[in-house]
Amino acid sequence: MSKVVNFSIDGKNCMAERGQYILDAARANNIYIPTLCNLPGVKPRGSCRICNVKVNGKLMTSCTTPVAEGMQVENNTEELLDLRKAIVELLFVEGNHYCPFCEKSGNCELQALAYRFNIMVPRYPYQFPDRDIEASSKNLIKDHNRCILCKRCIRAIKDEEGRNIFAFKRRGHKVVINVDSKISGSLNDELAQKAMDICPVGALIKKEQGFIIPIGKRTYDKHPIGYEFDVTSTETL
Amino acid sequence: MGQKITIEPVTRVEGHGKVTIHLDDENNVVQTRLHIVEFRGFERFIQGRPYWEAPVLVQRLCGICPVSHHLAAAKALDVIVGVGPDDLPPTAEKMRRLMHYGQFFQSHALHFFHLASPDLLFGIEADPGRRNVIAVAEEFRDLAVQGVMMRKFGQEIIQATAGKKIHGTGAIPGGINKSLTIEEKMKFLIGKDPMNIDQMIVWASSAVELFKDYHRKNRDLIDHFAAFPSSHLSLVRKDGALDIYHGVLRAVDKDGKKILHDVDYQDYLDYIAEEVKTWSYMKFPYLRAIGKENGWYRVGPLARLNTCDFIPSPLAQKAFEEFRSYTGGKPNNMSMHTHWARLIETLHAAEMMKELLEDPDILSGELVKKGNKTIEGVGLVEAPRGTLFHHFRINEDDLIEMANLIVSTTNNNEPMNRAVELVAKEWMNGKEKITEGMLNAVETAIRAYDPCLSCATHALGKMPLQIELYDVNDQLIDHMQT
Numbered sequence: 001m002s003k004v005v006n007f008s009i010d011g012k013n014c015m016a017e018r019g020q021y022i023l024d025a026a027r028a029n030n031i032y033i034p035t036l037c038n039l040p041g042v043k044p045r046g047s048c049r050i051c052n053v054k055v056n057g058k059l060m061t062s063c064t065t066p067v068a069e070g071m072q073v074e075n076n077t078e079e080l081l082d083l084r085k086a087i088v089e090l091l092f093v094e095g096n097h098y099c100p101f102c103e104k105s106g107n108c109e110l111q112a113l114a115y116r117f118n119i120m121v122p123r124y125p126y127q128f129p130d131r132d133i134e135a136s137s138k139n140l141i142k143d144h145n146r147c148i149l150c151k152r153c154i155r156a157i158k159d160e161e162g163r164n165i166f167a168f169k170r171r172g173h174k175v176v177i178n179v180d181s182k183i184s185g186s187l188n189d190e191l192a193q194k195a196m197d198i199c200p201v202g203a204l205i206k207k208e209q210g211f212i213i214p215i216g217k218r219t220y221d222k223h224p225i226g227y228e229f230d231v232t233s234t235e236t237l
Numbered sequence: 238m239g240q241k242i243t244i245e246p247v248t249r250v251e252g253h254g255k256v257t258i259h260l261d262d263e264n265n266v267v268q269t270r271l272h273i274v275e276f277r278g279f280e281r282f283i284q285g286r287p288y289w290e291a292p293v294l295v296q297r298l299c300g301i302c303p304v305s306h307h308l309a310a311a312k313a314l315d316v317i318v319g320v321g322p323d324d325l326p327p328t329a330e331k332m333r334r335l336m337h338y339g340q341f342f343q344s345h346a347l348h349f350f351h352l353a354s355p356d357l358l359f360g361i362e363a364d365p366g367r368r369n370v371i372a373v374a375e376e377f378r379d380l381a382v383q384g385v386m387m388r389k390f391g392q393e394i395i396q397a398t399a400g401k402k403i404h405g406t407g408a409i410p411g412g413i414n415k416s417l418t419i420e421e422k423m424k425f426l427i428g429k430d431p432m433n434i435d436q437m438i439v440w441a442s443s444a445v446e447l448f449k450d451y452h453r454k455n456r457d458l459i460d461h462f463a464a465f466p467s468s469h470l471s472l473v474r475k476d477g478a479l480d481i482y483h484g485v486l487r488a489v490d491k492d493g494k495k496i497l498h499d500v501d502y503q504d505y506l507d508y509i510a511e512e513v514k515t516w517s518y519m520k521f522p523y524l525r526a527i528g529k530e531n532g533w534y535r536v537g538p539l540a541r542l543n544t545c546d547f548i549p550s551p552l553a554q555k556a557f558e559e560f561r562s563y564t565g566g567k568p569n570n571m572s573m574h575t576h577w578a579r580l581i582e583t584l585h586a587a588e589m590m591k592e593l594l595e596d597p598d599i600l601s602g603e604l605v606k607k608g609n610k611t612i613e614g615v616g617l618v619e620a621p622r623g624t625l626f627h628h629f630r631i632n633e634d635d636l637i638e639m640a641n642l643i644v645s646t647t648n649n650n651e652p653m654n655r656a657v658e659l660v661a662k663e664w665m666n667g668k669e670k671i672t673e674g675m676l677n678a679v680e681t682a683i684r685a686y687d688p689c690l691s692c693a694t695h696a697l698g699k700m701p702l703q704i705e706l707y708d709v710n711d712q713l714i715d716h717m718q719t
Contacts, residue, residue, distance in 0.1 A: 100404065101286075101294035133285060135634035141287055207635055208318075210289030212605075214407065214415035215400025 007071040009053075022062035022073055023051050032229035033075055034084060034116070036091075036109055036200045037150035038063040047151050048091075050084050050113070059083075081117075088113050089122035096128065096145035097201070103210040104202030106218030110148060111201075112225035137179065139192040139207050144176050147203035153177060157195050159186035166195070177203065256679055257705045258661050265666045269658040271650075271683065272517050280640045288314055288631045289410050295627070295642070296404055301347065303404050304340035304395060305620030305645075308333055308482070309627035311408035312616030316503070317631060319608025320411040322483050328602035329412035334482050335593045336398035336407055337618065341481060341586040342437070343391025344621040345538075345579050349444065350384025353576060356681050357451055361458075362674035380447070383440045387583075390425075390437050394590060397421040412605030419600060426594050434591045438552065441584040445556050448577050463572040463656040463682040466491035468524070468533070469540035470648070472619050473499065477546030479557075479585065481619035487544045488524060488534055493568050497524060502617040505626055511643065519650050522643055533651035536623025537686060538578035543568040550592070553585035572656050572685045579621075620645045622686070649686045656682040670715065 005018050009031050016025030021044060026033050037048035046061035053062045054074035062073070074080060091097075091110060099105045131144040153166040154177070165187055169178035179187060187195075189206075196206045215221065259268040279298055283291060292310040296303035311333070315325060322330075355368045358377060366372075374381035392402040397417060399405025407413055425434055452459045470488040474480035486505065488497035497508060511520040512529050523532030534540070542561075548554045560581060563569070569578075593599055616627040623645030630639040646653075660682040664675045706715040 100297055101290050103290065103293075133287075133636065135287065135636050141635075205287065207287070208289065208410075208607075210287065211293060211406040211409050212414055215405060217415075 005067055005069045005071075007067050007069070007073065009073045009075050010077075016067045019066050022053060022055070022060070022065050022067055022071075024063075025067045026062065026073075026075065027229060030229055031075065032226040033062050034113055034226060035063055036113065036148060037152060039152050039156055039198060042152070042155045045151050045155065047149065048087070050087055052080060052083060054080065084113075085117040085119060086123070088117055089119060089124055091148050092119070093122050093124045093126045094129070095148065096131065102146065102202040103205065104146075104199075106215065106221055107213070108202060108220075109200035109225060112220040115220070116224050116226060131176075135207075137184065137187065137192075137207075139189050140179075140187060140195060141205040141207060142177060142179070143203050143205060145203075146201045147177055148201055149175060149177070150200055152198045152200065153195050153204060156198050157187075157191055159183050165191065254683065255705065256657055256661075257707065258665065259707045259709075259711070260665075261709050264668060266658070266662045269654070269661040270516060271654050271657050280642055283637050283640050285636050287635055288317060288629065288637050291627075291629060291637060291640075292408050292410075293404070293406055295640075298642075298644075300403055302340055302344045302621050304336055304399065305618055305625050306627070306642075307399065307405070307408055308337055309616040309618045309620075309625045310629070311410060312483075312618065313614040313627045313629050314410035314616070316614025316616070317611055317629065318410045319610055320606045321608075324606060324608065326412055326603040326606055327598045328416050329408075329604055329606075330482075331593055331596055331598050332398050332413045332416060333408055335417075335590060335599065336395055337482050338586040338589045338593070339391045339394025339398065341391075341621050342441075342583060342590065343388045343395070345583040345586070346384055346387035346391065348621070349576060349579060349583070350381065350387070353684055354380070354384070356677070356684070357455075357576075361678050361681050365673060365677065368677070383444070386431055387437060387440055390432060390434075391586075393432075394425065397425070409605065411607055412603075414604065416601055416604065417594075417599045422594055422600065425590070434587065434594060438584070438587045438591065441580070441587045442552060445577075445580045445584055448580050449559075452577065459573045460571050462678075463659050463685065464570055465572070465652075465655055465659060466570045467535045467652055467655070468496060468527075469543040469568055470497065470524075470534040470536055471541040471544045471624055472502070472617060473545045474549070475499070478549045479541055479545040479547070479553075479582075480549075481541075481582075483618075486617070486624075489544055489568055491568055491570055493543075493566070496527065502626070503615045505615060505617070505628075509626075509643070511647075517650070519647055520643075521650050522648050523651075534648070535652045536645055536648040537575060538582050538621075539569060539572070539575040540623060541619060542578040542581065548581070548585050550585050550588035552588055553581055556581045556584060572652075572682065575685045622646055623648050646686070653683055653686050656685070 003018050004015055007014055007016065009026055014025065014029040016028060023033050023035060023038060033051050033053065035048065035051040038044050038051065044063035046064040049061060051062040052059050055065065055071060088110065092114065099111055102108065105111060134142040154164055157165045159165055163183055165180055165183055167178055167180055168175050170176060192206045195204045255272040257270050257272065258266055261267050279295055283294055286294065291314060292307045295310050296306040298306055351370045354373055355370065358373060359368050370381065395405065396402045399407035407415060427433055430436060468488055468490045470486065472480055472484040473487045474484045485499040486497055486502045487495065487499050490496050500508060508525055509522055510525050511522045513520055521533065523529050524534065542557060548557045560577060613630040618625050625645055626643040628641040629637055632638045657679055660678050664678050705713055708714050
């Protein structure tokens with residue numbers, strides 16, 4: 001069986017390695033599909049649903065769906081763009097996201113997507129949930145107001161024995177990110193920094209170093225998110 | 238019975254204020270009050286946030302001089318992270334100072350050219366439709382252009398030091414997050430005409446001359462309008478020089494006698510208390526040693542030039558000597574002379590910006606330091622409108638537990654009330670009907686203090702000034718809104 005499969009995204013012929021997920025294959029073909037939970041090198045979970053595409057008329061998360069020979073993928077359609085925008089708007093109203101004093105501002109993927117989708121005012125009512133900040137850890141603050149439950153920290157931050165340091169606590173709409181108290185001691189400064197870096201929002205904040213990157217040098221100060229992939233697709237969004 | 242008169246455009250004051258005037262049977266003014274009726278609550282909702290967010294969060298109190306809040310909070314947090322004012326890296330202190338002088342320059346230019354100049358150029362009782370910056374631009378084009386360009390220059394200095402013209406992130410606990418690039422420095426030093434520092438110094442000098450010329454022609458108005466004796470308080474450098482970024486607290490009485498002797502502002506609570514009154518959201522600060530009744534004081538440009546011994550830049554010092562000699566070396570208690578003092582400070586800010594831009598430390602060096610952390614710190618700066626206090630205490634988890642902000646306009650609460658009363662008596666005694674000229678006279682008195690009423694209550698919104706007139710039975714008989 002050939003290792004290469006042929007498929008199309010919005011009618012454009014693409015090639016990918018067999019077994020590659022649509023999201024990775026699209027990026028390999030210089031096509032941008034937005035995402036908030038996907039992290040290169042970490043097993044995808046499809047939790048944020050921003051990367052939804054249509055395969056044979058059916059909605060699929062592109063980060064967890066492998067490409068197949070002859071597959072026809074819809075990506076930049078009006079319906080999908082609005083669906084993604086709606087999900088970003090839902091994330092904004094569901095939490096308490098105050099960009100003006102968030103130190104992740106300018107490096108925040110949620111904020112960057114809001115700019116990319118040109119969101120001025122969300123279509124849904126703000127929920128203003130009553131949420132806590134947990135700051136008892138010596139090097140990391142968990143601000144639940146900003147958490148979008150993407151599970152990046154759960155999947156990517158492990159102790160020396162490969163155990164997850166972060167986990168979900170509680171269930172349903174009360175679910176929050178939690179640090180496993182039995183192994184919380186292994187959350188050293190390096191891992192705390194990594195947790196902050198991979199968090200797509202400002203929910204995980206390393207202590208005592210706020211606003212160290214000046215305005216103008218932050219990730220999205222110069223170019224919008226996804227800029228590096230395809231200028232044409234950026235313009236259509 | 239009440240009659241509502243609307244004046245457009247809206248008054249040139251930041252925030253929402255209301256003046257009430259009570260009359261006796263002979264229609265003489267018995268009580269006048271400036272009420273600040275906004276409420277904002279920054280001191281409460283910053284509680285529970287990580288301490289390093291404070292300089293970025295609290296500055297959102299204001300869009301005119303957010304740099305003051307940014308720097309006052311950063312200075313309080315310097316203390317908390319164990320970096321005292323003398324330990325701050327030179328690059329950090331000089332970048333912060335440059336940011337602050339840039340802000341003084343733009344804010345003072347905004348106040349004088351955009352907000353106050355229409356009263357001076359057209360007269361207090363001029364047609365309200367013409368009494369605005371647009372009319373200034375039409376009739377005094379060169380002056381209006383100067384005002385706009387001076388403000389732009391100051392804003393660009395802020396952008397270069399804080400990252401944004403409004404609500405930047407430059408100052409962080411223990412230092413600054415950037416130094417100046419050589420391109421930025423050269424742009425300000427030798428930028429294309431007129432956007433360079435030498436032109437700014439020329440324009441700032443000419444603004445001082447403009448005021449002096451106006452003063453010569455309108456001596457009675459400028460010397461007597463809302464003039465009253467008061468104490469004055471400000472930061473001064475340890476050697477007595479004017480310093481808007483750091484120093485010790487000094488207060489003098491109406492005759493120039495020191496009543497607060499160059500004290501460390503970390504202990505401000507030992508010297509200053511705040512009184513709450515039922516009719517205003519704005520508190521009334523006073524010097525503890527003198528008491529509630531007579532312990533009030535003025536802050537701002539007039540107060541600063543009354544408390545300091547000299548100005549450490551040559552052109553401003555020369556102007557300061559002339560200012561001081563006008564009152565024979567005694568404190569100047571003439572409210573409208575605040576404009577004169579403000580323009581001398583504008584010139585000083587321009588001179589200081591040049592000095593800092595030519596300093597090699599501004600281009601490179603250590604940016605941030607850390608020391609032994611404590612749980613409490615006070616930061617003080619002189620904001621354009623006067624002395625600004627920020628006081629924070631944190632808990633063991635690095636979250637803010639207590640915040641106390643005393644802003645410039647709050648410090649000026651009693652003096653503004655006195656000024657309003659004086660003007661109301663002078664313009665209204667014995668009259669039943671409020672005239673538009675009277676309304677603007679009251680506003681002019683308030684405007685001399687360049688108040689930021691939103692900041693003062695940490696409240697939201699830009700709203701008009703309102704005047705209510707009550708008879709002896711407390712019945713509302715007239716009402717005006719701008």
